[in-house]
Amino acid sequence: MTDAICYCxxxxxxxxxxxxEIAQACGTPVYIYxxxxxxxxxRLLETALPEIDICYGMKACxxxxxxxxxxxxxxxxxxxxxxxxxxxxxxxxxxxxxxxSGVGKxxxxxxxxxxxxxxxxxxxxxxxxxxxxxxxxxxxxxxxxALRLNPDIPAGGHQKIQTGHARAKFGMAVHEIGALYxxxxxxxxxxxxxxxxxxxxxxxxPYDKAFGVLAELITTLAHPVTHIDLGGGxxxxxxxxxxxxxxxxYRAMVARHxxxxxxxxxxxxxxxxxxxxxxxxxxxxxxxxxGNHRHVIxxxxxxxxxxxxxxxxxxxxxxxxETHAPASPADxxxxxxxxxxxxxRDHTLPSLEPGALVAICDVGAYGAVMASNYNARPRAPxxxxxxxxxxxxxxxxxxxxxxxxxxxxxxxx
Ligand code: LLP
Numbered sequence: 001m002t003d004a005i006c007y008c009x010x011x012x013x014x015x016x017x018x019x020x021e022i023a024q025a026c027g028t029p030v031y032i033y034x035x036x037x038x039x040x041x042x043r044l045l046e047t048a049l050p051e052i053d054i055c056y057g058m059k060a061c062x063x064x065x066x067x068x069x070x071x072x073x074x075x076x077x078x079x080x081x082x083x084x085x086x087x088x089x090x091x092x093x094x095x096x097x098x099x100x101s102g103v104g105k106x107x108x109x110x111x112x113x114x115x116x117x118x119x120x121x122x123x124x125x126x127x128x129x130x131x132x133x134x135x136x137x138x139x140x141x142x143x144x145x146a147l148r149l150n151p152d153i154p155a156g157g158h159q160k161i162q163t164g165h166a167r168a169k170f171g172m173a174v175h176e177i178g179a180l181y182x183x184x185x186x187x188x189x190x191x192x193x194x195x196x197x198x199x200x201x202x203x204x205x206p207y208d209k210a211f212g213v214l215a216e217l218i219t220t221l222a223h224p225v226t227h228i229d230l231g232g233g234x235x236x237x238x239x240x241x242x243x244x245x246x247x248x249x250y251r252a253m254v255a256r257h258x259x260x261x262x263x264x265x266x267x268x269x270x271x272x273x274x275x276x277x278x279x280x281x282x283x284x285x286x287x288x289x290x291g292n293h294r295h296v297i298x299x300x301x302x303x304x305x306x307x308x309x310x311x312x313x314x315x316x317x318x319x320x321x322e323t324h325a326p327a328s329p330a331d332x333x334x335x336x337x338x339x340x341x342x343x344x345r346d347h348t349l350p351s352l353e354p355g356a357l358v359a360i361c362d363v364g365a366y367g368a369v370m371a372s373n374y375n376a377r378p379r380a381p382x383x384x385x386x387x388x389x390x391x392x393x394x395x396x397x398x399x400x401x402x403x404x405x406x407x408x409x410x411x412x413x
Pocket of ligand 1: 057059060078101102196198199200231232233234268269270271272307311365366
């Protein structure tokens with residue numbers, strides 16, 4: 001828990017607002033974000049890394065109000081699709097502050113990026129550079145291109161979120177970049193290099209190794225490198241005491257490899273900025289005992305928060321009403337028809353009446369954005385708390401929203 005998300009008079013509050021009040025007004029399940037926490041996380045990073053530009057990795061949470069909050073704080077935005085570019089523009093972002101990464105950009109997406117005037121396209125293969133050159137010439141513009149290095153360094157909190165090892169689909173090998181970077185290709189303006197080795201990384205060492213490979217590569221290139229994108233990946237503590245990245249060590253390590261007076265540096269953190277800023281509030285449907293097992297069944301499910309099912313990720317779960325009643329272990333589960341629809345196992349909680357509220361913590365990154373309509377469940381609303389006020393920044397989906405555009409084939413025969 002953070003200062004902005006804590007118990008006050010026995011009830012969980014976000015900033016100055018009791019969570020129960022929002023659940024009453026908006027129903028459950030509901031995602032609730034703290035503007036104060038997102039501000040604090042951004043300021044923390046900005047202060048810790050003064051020589052490095054911050055580009056928010058919006059894949060962590062792409063709700064317009066959240067993107068706009070970081071834009072207002074001065075962030076650029078890291079995107080990975082045409083849809084994300086559209087979201088940044090809808091959130092009144094400056095296209096020149098967009099960095100467009102991604103291993104398989106379509107012609108439509110690249111053309112849209114070029115016409116929108118995005119600041120940098122990170123290309124991940126020689127064939128993508130040819131594709132970008134063709135589209136830039138057709139659009140009669142020049143494309144600002146960086147090449148993404150695959151340094152062959154394994155790093156990241158789970159095998160599914162490691163991106164920098166040789167077997168991963170991302171980036172290009174050192175020798176491929178050496179052969180391509182700086183070549184005279186019509187439509188291409190070479191801007192620099194990029195690297196992103198994975199997510200939920202808490203040690204400086206893998207970054208050190210990857211940036212070492214990058215720095216070494218740069219010494220072999222004839223063409224100047226003016227921009228270096230160092231990627232994201234900074235870990236957050238999902239359990240009290242989980243190790244996190246030491247930002248001052250990280251800064252010192254970056255300074256050993258690159259001189260910010262010679263090259264513009266940027267990072268692309270997503271999780272670091274948003275994970276601790278949100279909770280998912282759910283209502284208990286049953287506190288059920290089967291044989292020796294206790295299952296607390298709540299009205300949120302894996303369609304609302306996929307991380308525990310997909311990565312065995314841990315998220316703390318706490319009651320909204322503070323209690324000192326005796327607690328016992330329970331599996332906290334959703335109503336979806338899969339055993340994988342489990343948030344945590346053997347989690348110690350007091351007995352909960354149907355209707356009691358619980359909060360799943362640290363869900364601001366890769367939470368709402370990975371939600372689906374599985375089991376025909378509408379996606380939960382999202383609420384932003386700012387001081388004493390809250391507003392719905394994305395309403396709950398209705399049944400009509402869920403079936404929009406679908407047809408019943410029989411009625412069209
Ligand atoms: N830049 C690039 C090119 C990326 O692919 C990513 C994340 C980031 C930046 C931001 O990484 P972060 O700072 O958030 O670690 N769904 C997974 C995480 C997937 C990360 C994908 N790429 C999860 O829930 O853990």
